[in-house]
Amino acid sequence: MAESLADAIARAGSAVELLRNAPARPTIFPVTPEYSNWRSEQQSWRSTVALLDQSHHMTDLFISGPDALRLLADVGVNSFAKFAVDNAKQFIAVNHEGYLIGDAILFYLAENEFDLVGHQMVIDWVQFHGETGDYDVTFERDGNSIVRAGDPKLFRFELQGPNALALMETVTGAPVPPTKFFHMATFTIDGLTVRSLRHGMAGQPGFELFGPWEQGERVRSALVRHGDEFGLVLVGSKAYSSANLESAWVPSPLPAIFSGDGTEEYRRWLPAAAAGSLAGSFTSDRIEDYYVTPYDLGYGRSVAFDHDFIGREALERHAQNPRRQKVTLVWNDEDVAAAIGSLMKPGLPAKYIDLPKARYGLYQVDRVLADGRDVGISHDVGYITNEQVFASLASIENDFAAPGTEVTVVWGEEPNSRKPVVEPHRQVEMRATVQPAPYSSFARENYRKDT
The missing domain is CATH 2.40.30.110 (Aminomethyltransferase beta-barrel domains)
Structure with a gap:
């Protein structure tokens, strides 16, 4: 049986000691590091159009069932009052003391069907509460390509840059309908139906395209085939990993799971391999000194006190x-x-x-x-x-x-x-x-x- 996080902390003597010396590396992007060079690839999303492959480094948690939305609302600080099919949001969760667990992108795919996409911190938290709580939900987890055996379930490509819209209209052969930020639309590319999220990782105009994995190469080939006209640049993992510095998204703040009320059972449930590693010059014996609130990272605009959720009372005090x-x-x-x-x-x-x-x-x-x-x-x-x-x-x-x-x-x-x-x-x-x-x-x- 795999060692739990609780057991690993006890073995190391403290959460700080465990994380400070853990062998876990920064997030790995298991795609080509550079197609040309990372400097030119960074410049492409500002000057022409970049194509980034997001299919391999993130975890998908597919959540379905009559209680799926209730679970997400019970765990997430976001408002779900107007959340509807073909919408997405940056899903954010906190612990019982109002400190950040993590964030991920939540896609509302169909009635009672969702896909939570991102790093595993908040995904593990949601799955734990769904499995241990009174919810009629089903989970299908598709880990990243480092831990998964076989191909991903979905392809996921990001097009971004000033020429992204023109390229999409050429590839689809039709005008792109006006789509609000974090809303979805459906396109036809090379005869295939492709869903898209209006999104831009580096603050540039963008489309996140996704669909069944077996159709991915055909979609990618169509984008590349038409891309020369618009200066399409293939972007590898080195440049891709730095895009967040321009949009100001912090990808992996330390999750507030290593102490606090209501997290003991979670630490017994979570495998120690999911703990991660802690780096940097800040040192404290108290793991709580490493925690952040949503307000520390600019997420206050996403917090909605229009429903009850884990950590609401404490988060109201932070607010x-x-x-x-x-x-x-x-x-x-x-x-x-x-x-x-x-x-x-x-x-x-x-x-x-x-x-x-x-x-x-x-x-x-x-x-x-x-x-x-x-x-x-x-x-x-x-x-x-x-x-x-x-x-x-x-x-x-x-x-x-x-x-x-x-x-x-x-x-x-x-x-x-x-x-x-x-x-x-x-x-x-x-x-x-x-x-x-x-x-x-x-x-x-x-x-x-x-x-």
Whole structure:
């Protein structure tokens, strides 16, 4: 029998000790790393049109049955009052203390039929409550291509960029009907019926196309065949993994499952292999110090107190006095260059900075300082070719969140953890400037246009 998360924490002595030295790597995208080079591929969703393959790295949880919507409403902080077939939403869940479990995209496929798509944190949470609660629901789980035997159930392609609309009209041979953000439409591509979500991962116009796996290559071939006219660029996993830095989505904040009321049974249910790994300069013996609220990540607009859900009472208290807000931190280019350059000088170097994505654990949590004291945490980090900046997404105390505020990010671990991806290194301080999230003005002004 697989070790449970509860047993693994007991064996390690604490949740922090377990996660700090866990071998789990950052999210793996099991697709071609680069079709050309990640810099040009990043530029494509800003200048022409990018084609990204989302079929392999995410988990699908298909939820069906007469109580499916009730389960989702009981677990999710979102409003479901007007949720209807052919709509989608960013589904968000919290624990009983109002701290974030995670988020995923919820597709309303048909009456009593849903597909919850994303990283496993919130998917595990929903499945647990469905299996242990009084719900008439059925689950079909399609894990990502790292854990699944065989092909995915669905293909999922993302088209995004200023030429995405024109390419879609050429491929389908018809005008694209006006579709609101996170609403779905149906198209015909090469004689096949394809469903689409109006979506854009990097804040650009986009379509997320999906359908039965066996039809995927035919759909992809049609897109590529017509794509030359519009400057279509195939995007690999390196560039793809960095797209969120432009749209300001934090992909894997540490889920608030390792302590707290109402989570004991869940930790006994969840396999230890799902725990993930913790990286970064922020250290505390209290796992609770790593938790965030939905308001810390800019999800307040999705919280709706129009129904009862797990953690509602606690989340209402958080809503009365949000302490932090999401920002972009633009790191000082001289400090970044010096850290990279330390690899070519005698002595212990700084922690290696990978490009375009520099995080080295599933949950990246780095210290952010102002006037020598901690004022927040830095999450996902990497290089944005379209802005020519090295930046991170962060949750910062309100008093330090104004654009232009100067802060410091501490990069590297002290002491060095035993994670396989961590080499001997020294901590360094990176000067950074607070900027809006999303950092791209186009993304800020257009990401949710026509909602």
